[in-house]
Amino acid sequence: MGPCLSHPAFLLNALLTPMIGIHMSRRLIALAVLAPVLTLAQAAEPAGKLATESIIKRTIEGRLGGVKIDAVTKTPYMGLYELRVDNEILYTDEKMNFIFSGEILDAKTMQNITKKRLAELSAVKWENLPLEAAVKTVRGNGKRTLAVFSDPNCPYCKRFEKDLARVTDITIYTFLYPVLGADSIEKSKGVWCSADKSKAWNDLMQNGTAPAAGRCDTPIEKTFEFARKYRITGTPTLIFARGERVPGAIPQEQVERLLAENSK
Numbered sequence: 075m076g077p078c079l080s081h082p083a084f085l086l087n088a089l090l091t092p093m094i095g096i097h098m099s100r101r102l103i104a105l106a107v108l109a110p111v112l113t114l115a116q117a118a119e120p121a122g123k124l125a126t127e128s129i130i131k132r133t134i135e136g137r138l139g140g141v142k143i144d145a146v147t148k149t150p151y152m153g154l155y156e157l158r159v160d161n162e163i164l165y166t167d168e169k170m171n172f173i174f175s176g177e178i179l180d181a182k183t184m185q186n187i188t189k190k191r192l193a194e195l196s197a198v199k200w201e202n203l204p205l206e207a208a209v210k211t212v213r214g215n216g217k218r219t220l221a222v223f224s225d226p227n228c229p230y231c232k233r234f235e236k237d238l239a240r241v242t243d244i245t246i247y248t249f250l251y252p253v254l255g256a257d258s259i260e261k262s263k264g265v266w267c268s269a270d271k272s273k274a275w276n277d278l279m280q281n282g283t284a285p286a287a288g289r290c291d292t293p294i295e296k297t298f299e300f301a302r303k304y305r306i307t308g309t310p311t312l313i314f315a316r317g318e319r320v321p322g323a324i325p326q327e328q329v330e331r332l333l334a335e336n337s338k
Contacts, residue, residue, distance in 0.1 A: 077322040077323070078230055078308055078310075127148065131143050134157060144158045144160070145157075145158045151178065151187070153168055155168065161192070163191060197316075197318060197319060198304050199317050200219070200316070203247065203300075203313065204293070204300055205221075207293030207296050207297055208221065208249045208250075209249075209250065209266070210245065210271075210272065211246040211248065212244075217244075219245050220247070220312060220314060220315075220329070221313040222238075222311070223297070223309055223311040224279075225251055225254050226278055227252075227257060230310060230322060231279065234323035235279040237323070237325055237329065239276070240326050241333070248275055249300075250265060250292070251297055251306070251309055252294065253308075253309060261284060262288075262292070263290075266288060266294070268285050306319075312332075314332050314333070
C-alpha cells in the first residue's frame with residue numbers, strides 16, 4: 075500500500091504529462107509514455123559508435139522533454155543501457171532506436187534483474203541515517219532495527235503503524251517527515267517536543283490523540299534535507315539494517331521476513 079507522496083515525487087509526472095495527455099501516478103508513467111517515446115526514438119538517426127553514456131544521456135533527455143536522467147550505465151545483457159530516472163529504470167539500445175520500460179528477468183535463474191538493481195540504487199547505509207533526529211521506540215530486547223520515514227496525516231502510515239505495533243524485539247527509529255502540509259508539520263513538532271516522544275507518536279498514530287503544540291527546536295528540517303539527498307519522496311518509507319529501502323505500507327508478515335533477513 076501507499077506511499078503518501080511528497081511534492082518532489084510528482085516531478086517526473088509533471089514533466090511527462092504533456093506528452094501523454096493525462097495525469098497518472100509516477101509508477102505508471104514509464105509504461106504510459108512508452109508508445110510515444112518509441113515513435114520518437116525510431117525516427118532518430120543511428121548513433122553508431124558515438125553512443126557513449128554521455129551522448130545517450132543528452133539525447134534521451136532531449137527526447138523526453140527535459141526530464142533529467144541521473145545516470146546512464148551499460149548493462150552486461152543484450153547490449154542495453156540502463157537509464158536511471160529518479161527512482162525508476164528505463165533501458166535503451168546503443169543506437170537509441172528503442173526505449174524499453176519494464177522488468178528484465180534472468181531466464182536461467184528467474185532472478186528479477188531490474189528489481190535487484192533498483193534495490194541496490196535505492197539502498198541507504200544504516201550508518202548514514204541521522205538517528206539522533208528520529209523518535210526511538212524500543213520493544214522487547216530491541217535487537218532488530220528499523221527506520222521509518224512517516225507523516226502523521228498519512229493514512230498508509232497509520233495503517234502501517236497498527237501492523238508494526240504487533241512486531242516485538244525491535245528498535246524503531248521514526249523520522250518525522252511531514253510532507254502533507256502545515257498540519258502535519260505542527261503535529262510533528264508536537265510529537266518531538268513531548269516529554270515522551272515515543273508515547274506521543276504512538277498515541278497520535280494509533281489512537282488519534284494529537285500532542286500539545288510544540289515549543290522547541292526540532293530536527294524536521296534536517297530530516298527533509300536527508301530525504302532530499304536520498305530521494306525519499308513518500309511515506310511511509312522503510313529502511314532496514316542492511317540498507318534495503320521499502321516504499322509504502324507493508325503487512326506485518328513481510329516486515330517480519332525482512333527483519334529476519336537483515337538480522338542474519
